[in-house]
Amino acid sequence: MNSINTNIHSVTAFAPATCANVAVGFDILGFALENVGDYVTLNCHDDNKFVIESINSNEALPLDTDRNTASLVIKKLCRDLKLNIGFSIKIKKGIPLSSGMGGSAASAVAALVACNAFLNTPLSSHELAQYALLGEELASGQQHADNIVPCIFGGLTLIHSLNPIGVVQLPIPDLYCVLIHPHLHISTMDARKILKSELPLKDYVKQSANLAAFIAALYSNNISLLQKSLTDVLIEPQRAQFVPGFYNIKKAALEAGALGVSFSGSGPSLFALAKHKSDAHEISKVMSEQLKCENIDSDCWVSRISKDAAHVTQSS
């Protein structure tokens, strides 16, 4: 039987933005980014009520605790553990809404990590991931773990199974990630709806060869093989329509030295990998210029793949 540490009153946790799919691993690969993510602060009270006190976002995020991923998952956790506790919740979004950067996952994970800090017997990362999946189901209509797992575990992760969650922490390549967010809104639910439910066997063979080569490249630190393998022939062609000028942006990034370019998660954000920081900045520049040609503003981050998992930043 779990219980609450009554010495703790307020906890803030940070959860990083994540790039899911990574071109070749639809629904199974993802990595965490540095310096961009969501903060959730929980202040406890003993009336069993959950209230979203504030969300620092100009965008329409639900304050209804059953429709917000952060509150939904901790309510379920507290109910399952029969904890006599309620929380007022403050959410500080660093991740733009519907950007493909794992915002719904990060809010849910930050809330779970903060909630976990109140427990006398904290849950394992695997247990937290099972709760975070419920948030993904709320946000996208489907349980997919390719944002929540890198968010909870850090690094570059493979989700080998969903029930129970099987995680492989892959070697992290010594590369820079460019993440660019065009100011377009695409909900994960819509981005999933357009995907064909059946795929050609010949495309599957090509994509699986790329996936296997990508994993081999990570373990053998073979950047040339990684570059050859980082191509999505299955999903990207179906989603390219979401970003005007997609192929021009990609071409410009590759010409500026990107090892590979594709959607981050379900888009519209794009990621690119690069060997050097200077390349990464040049790539980010040419990508935003190409978007500008389409009259689309964008934000951009240059980051390492972060080893750091979601974590508590303040506790009192």
Add this chain to the structure above:
Amino acid sequence: MNSINTNIHSVTAFAPATCANVAVGFDILGFALENVGDYVTLNCHDDNKFVIESINSNEALPLDTDRNTASLVIKKLCRDLKLNIGFSIKIKKGIPLSSGMGGSAASAVAALVACNAFLNTPLSSHELAQYALLGEELASGQQHADNIVPCIFGGLTLIHSLNPIGVVQLPIPDLYCVLIHPHLHISTMDARKILKSELPLKDYVKQSANLAAFIAALYSNNISLLQKSLTDVLIEPQRAQFVPGFYNIKKAALEAGALGVSFSGSGPSLFALAKHKSDAHEISKVMSEQLKCENIDSDCWVSRISKDAAHVTQSS
């Protein structure tokens, strides 16, 4: 300009049997077996004629040099290099016909390796593989490299691309392979014809997670992960119909300690992987007993995954 070494008159080469697909790598993974394979002997003459002198097989293999994989590929090679040479060809088949053990690939590769020994400037393994692909096209109607690449390179291989052939030599796990050949004939061409040309996205996600985990397991020598990943949800269910009692055979093998069981190539042969030699022999016993229940005789091999590539065994 290449030329013939006129000091050489006769060359014999051995090429190993191979297990393609390896459950999770349809058309992209394969490994070589020890102590089972085909021998091809080439005796040169200078009249530019190619003659199949003998094939030690009870089974109907074509003597027409344009319809036999061994002769077809070396004829093409000699023509491309404009070599003034002909060969009488002896084929000693160690691999049963239409067994799913890479017999057509092994005969073609043994012929190519023998032919290569006559050249003053031998071709590279990659170049030989391009010629061997023509034999696979003749045998199965499609250029697939998952038998020829492990046959030419040895070990456990990933074919990353076909044109040009991109090969990744994967770490070889310290395991035993059971290969069982039920006395049933299924041509590769027929086994490919029944495959659906489109696959469900959700099955693709599951299979790709298994493939990625299998590659990660090889590099991290994680046998438990390898065991969890060695499951084919895409192709095996479509081909199970070819072997009566398939699921009983598989169940018996898993209960006897197999880490995984699936078709070798397009079947009807099955492979299983095991930690210990004693397990492998027990698995081979229960699999052949299960086949016997269906009134099907079988042959069985227990082997390591062979590091050895196809090679010359005699030259004079």
